[in-house]
Amino acid sequence: MSLQFIGVDPESGQSGSPTAWVDETTQDIVLQGYTADEATRAECVEKNAPGHDKVIPDGESVIRLPAHMVPILREACDAAERAAAVR
Template sequence: MALRFHGKDPNNPGNTCPAVFRDEETGDFYFQGETVIDPALLARIAADSPLLDTESVVKLPARMVEIITEACRAGVVR
């Protein structure tokens, strides 16, 4: 796996997550962030896209849109 780090929230105290990564071989994305545990929010999400036992919902702040966009543009997997 050739995991490329694209960036983390520059406004997060402690210089920790959330962060964005992308596998340069497959193009898959990896998001590190706050795990959503609010039952009402999870129920709302599950109404459109049911969650498997192996899945979770991660919150990334809107201010990270440039980092996420950069990861999306980083290259097209062939």
């Protein structure tokens, strides 16, 4: 696995910063974000996709990214699409 750094939350400090990367092998988007609080997790379970179990499976997490990171997330999506097109 080789991660391409895309961007970090410019409004966060030196540690615990929400960050986005793209896995150059799989073109997966890899995110670091704030762990969602229990109320958010409960609402995600309650409003889960139709036909899906109302649980957050082991190995999955609900994370929260600041809205001002949308441009960084778009950049990650674009980088993943470009890499997949070359593949």
